[in-house]
Amino acid sequence: MLVSLVMRGRPGASPANRERVLQVARELGYVPDARARVLRQERTNLLGVTFAVQQPFHSDLVEGIYSAADTAGYEVVLSAITGTRAEARAIETLLAERCEALILLGPQTPKRQLLELAERLPVTVVARGVADPTLDVVRTADVRGIQLAVDHLVELGHTRIAHVDGGTAPGAAQRRKGYRDAMRRHGLAEFERIVHGGLTDDDGARATRQLLTTLPPSTGILAFNDRCATGVLDALFRARLHVPDNVSVIGFDDAHIAAFSHVDLTTVRQDAKVMARLAVDHALSRLDADGPSLARETVVPPTLVVRGTTGPPPPSTA
Amino acid sequence: MLVSLVMRGRPGASPANRERVLQVARELGYVPDARARVLRQERTNLLGVTFAVQQPFHSDLVEGIYSAADTAGYEVVLSAITGTRAEARAIETLLAERCEALILLGPQTPKRQLLELAERLPVTVVARGVADPTLDVVRTADVRGIQLAVDHLVELGHTRIAHVDGGTAPGAAQRRKGYRDAMRRHGLAEFERIVHGGLTDDDGARATRQLLTTLPPSTGILAFNDRCATGVLDALFRARLHVPDNVSVIGFDDAHIAAFSHVDLTTVRQDAKVMARLAVDHALSRLDADGPSLARETVVPPTLVVRGTTGPPPPSTA
DNA sequence: CTGAAAGCGCTAACAT
């Protein structure tokens, strides 16, 4: 009926009637049922997003995605990944909600399953490289980012540069590769040292404790991400090592925490705002019938943000 | 048809047929349409949650809510509040989704509107005190928490204790009150000093810069929350003041960041896990027809976590 | 244990 027209703000109702409908709707506290609407319509106008609720960088991305989706006239459906809620379940929920496209932030799902998913609907993977033309990828140039970090330390005079890696996390393989490439390029292959870390500060602390058990000590540590880096800082602090006088530390992300003065972390910055907008652009370009106009993979250049955790190596090892 | 029975795991289908249906469903990649199901059913089994995507403490709560809702057989619908997406809109979305009950994390919505909302469906407010029996509240004993913090500083010998408040944020009024009460109880009314702060580190830094312009300097600062406290630490650091030798700082929440060694913040701990479970319990008890068995307001006791940002005041002012 | 019919709240298409 005409109520439908009015509630959607479409033309085709007289101003008088329109006002009357809105008035009654207010009195009754009537809100249109989003599910019934979606059920009836051909398009749902829904963009599904999976994210890890405890990852600050994901928060930045989510914020940007809301903003970009809003501009494009799409609704965002969030599906969180938590300790008790697996990624598979988060994705399942979004499918059941009939989202038109999916944006997965740092997905841990095996590639094979991602490809299966991409056969069903447009999938945009953010912050993880998946080499396949059937799905879209928006990621930071991880290799380049790590190179920037290594270059910075080498310029300061470091040679014993270690990498606390991200294990099986998205992007971890690329960053390991970037580390190895950069070390070799500088003729420092003999000093290569990769310790198994992870995404959390606990992982970073654990890895650092392990790193400290062997001699000679590293004078520079590249952590997988900022959170991991805070764990590295923690372990160094407890081991009575001063940063940056004894050891320099570099993170990755430039999450909010990196900028705090008592962390004051030198880090490789990923631009969440740009990545979020690109992810939405990718997803929507697949939906618009005229086919994808963007490249299947967009690689965003990172930048090095130099703060207080990096400096020249201690004289004894310089 | 029987497909419906099978997909919901209900009894009433022969094992052979059940397996056949599941097999075909897998092949087709069939996922039941959540919206159609909800539309048909009397109950939606949906729990709506609004949260600020950039608030780490909210992340902790969301994680706990997912877990508790899961146990109770409810689905969680997240609605984020971001810089570009107002709380009113977040709530609107949840109503349109036909959630059975709402859990609002630290809502900024005026009390009047919250009460209007509570007339329509059960509303549980978390981390904000709203004195009204028509809605449920789960909050930390803010006054008690601040008292713990003041007591701690007084025991260490401080007298010039300032409070960087949360402005109009949820809980800010209670914490101001707790501060004033505690100061008076200790006979320190003359040293009362409240500076307008806020929720973010920028707010904390700004307030601290203001605090430092007047003499005599405070030797202890209670920040509204941990994030605000990091801003306080930042401003002190830039002013060449050492923590805790020159100034002691206490936060509130015990968010993840507080525990990082390079922050190592003494803080008042709110138990997110317990609060999340209570919030879900409250919401569900209102839904179960036999009326609410829990008290309308549940106040969770906070605890003081002493870390490295508090110590005795400098001798000159002791 | 399996099938058929009705209807949840909405909107697209058509008729007035």
Place this chain on the structure above:
DNA sequence: ATGTTAGCGCTTTCAG
């Protein structure tokens, strides 16, 4: 500019 009809995908109710 307004009213009518049908059907989205599912579940509930009732028959076989």
